[in-house]
Amino acid sequence: MTLLEVNGLTISFTQYTRRLRQTRVQVLHGLSLSIAAGEIVAVVGSSGSGKSLLAHAILGILPGNARVSGSLRFAGEELTAARQQALRGREIALVPQSVQYLDPLMRVGRQVRDSVRTGDPDEAQRSVFARYRLKPEAARLFPFQLSGGMARRVLVSTATVSGARLVVADEPTPGLDPAVVMEALGQFRELADEGCGVMLISHDIESALTVSDRVAVLYAGTVVEIAPAADFTGSGEGLRHPYTQALWRALPQNGFVPIRGTQPPASALPQGCPFAPRCDRADASCTATQPEERELRGGKVRCFHAS
């Protein structure tokens, strides 16, 4: 069953120039993806590609100056602002990037109990702490007293007790102990195996692949490819988009081949394909027009040349 459907999501911000003139900068462009119950979809892409904006749009927590178009559907019904508010922290939960999202002045046990939607909050908090190997005494700690690993467990506890059907996990802060990252990923896999849909936002394609079913690759504010995780193998010949292949080949075990150039900023996008300036296969059609998204070999791609 499709839990989440994002269709043609476009987001722009009003910005003021020095002379107080208003300009609009479009930061997400016609972004589409879906997540089924029981599935982990990794959303990967470099800094500034639009991952967090996508998450915030789904949760309905974009800043007030954002203008949004396109459609969001949850369990077959349109996600209006009112419905987002009703479902947030209940059917749709965010696992934020860091403990900074917890209330610094409230003991973490209380914060987890406050997220419980059905049943006895004390019992639910005790059992979720046991499930994630948090000692009962940890409930009395404040966020600043947690180690990185404990913090991740508390954050995932909050989402778990909420009974959410869709979990949107923004990547753990880079620099987190690899063992802690693997543990957090395992917890998301468990939630998906219990029937949740999980959006796993990550910089780190390699670790995300260990638990994901499909991967959506973001570049300069749009999805350039959606691929089954199994396509990330060998020299990447099963992948569809040159950027995805370049990301794959940039990994140490695949030869560390660097990608030349940088992702263009939202305020200075090229007219055609945003990846064209960095792409070996780009020709005149690529620099003239932005490719539409199309289906290819069980995935999706935005590239004229992919076959």
Ligand SMILES: Nc1ncnc2c1ncn2[C@@H]1O[C@H](COP(=O)(O)OP(=O)(O)OP(=O)(O)O)[C@@H](O)[C@H]1O
């Ligand atoms: N409130 C805002 N006003 C204007 N532009 C914004 C705002 N929030 C984000 N942006 C821009 O939107 C783009 C996407 O930002 P986003 O935070 O989604 O990136 P990201 O992929 O999550 O990056 P990171 O990996 O660094 O977290 C960036 O170019 C950013 O500058």
Ligand code: NI
């Ligand atoms: Ni982000």
